[in-house]
Amino acid sequence: MAIQAQPEAPTASPAPREQSLSTFWLVEVMNDLETGQPMLLASSDPTLGDLQVVTAGQVIAQATEQHKKIADSVALALAYEAATKPVANEQPPTWTAPEIDTGASLPITCMVGCDHRHKGDAEIPNFAADLSCTNHDDENQTGLPVFCGDDSAPTAVLSTLIQVSPFHENPARRVPHAAVEVIGDHFLEDLDPDGLAAVIDHFEQRVAAMHVRHAELVRARAAYLGRCA
Structure with missing residues (x-):
């Protein structure tokens, strides 16, 4: 039994509504000028108006939010591409x-x-x-x-x-x-799209946790090999 294409009128995707998406997230380690101790700092303001001392857990939580904003930006770009690219005649x-x-x-x-x-x-x-x-x-x-x-x-x-x-x-x-x-x-x-987004968020959190474990592994190996030297 042959598979036959049936001609249909091509339709374009609806144009995405006007919107703007942006994100900024700075994380750095600096030494305290008075004590000389390293500090973990973060800011979500391009002017660094909210620069503050944070924990690794807060960085991981904020990173998840930043990934979501990036995913929304990708979705907006794909919606724009779908709405503006020429409609293919092939059905x-x-x-x-x-x-x-x-x-x-x-x-x-x-x-x-x-x-x-x-x-x-x-x-x-x-x-x-x-x-x-x-x-x-x-x-x-x-x-x-x-x-x-x-x-x-x-x-x-x-x-x-x-x-x-x-x-x-x-x-x-x-x-x-x-x-x-x-x-x-x-x-x-x-x-569905929301379900896949939830899975992506979960994986991103696990990857962030793996980065933490990677740092802990580096420290553990350095300490262990230092004792064996």
């Missing part, structure tokens, strides 16, 4: 899939950006709930040598898929949603 393909229970032909129009090969779906009967479109974002996939009993190849980590399953019993899967591959086929699924 997502529309095709039919045989349903395994009833034998009915289910009409499906691919999600924009779908890179899933549907040849088998269009020829072999399948359960309606299992039919889906996926954008894999192959350019941003990465792996780490995570030991899971077989260390012969890197394990995929933190890949993000965009999917839609138009006939799934879960309504959250009937519209485009994200699935984050935390590690090797273990996913956080059914994420």
Whole structure:
């Protein structure tokens, strides 16, 4: 059964509303002029009007807020790009899939950006709930040598898929949603934009905590090797 594109009138994305986003965050270590002791200072004011002594925990909390502002700026830029770029004439393909229970032909129009090969779906009967479109974002996939009993190849980590399953019993899967591959086929699924943002915030907090642990590791190694010297 062939997959055939159906001509549709191209539509542009709505223009983003006028808005301005900016952020500033300074963190520095300075020595107190009177005591000579180092101090951790931070400011969110370009004029440094609110420069004050802070803790590492306060820096981590503020860094999370700054990441959110940067993410909002990226979202604004993408909305602008979507609203202003020329509309492509190429339309997502529309095709039919045989349903395994009833034998009915289910009409499906691919999600924009779908890179899933549907040849088998269009020829072999399948359960309606299992039919889906996926954008894999192959350019941003990465792996780490995570030991899971077989260390012969890197394990995929933190890949993000965009999917839609138009006939799934879960309504959250009937519209485009994200699935984050935390590690090797273990996913956080059914994420709407707010859900994905919450996952990103969580990971950013964990990365900030890892930076703290990195500094602690450097100190621990220096002390340990100093004793062994």
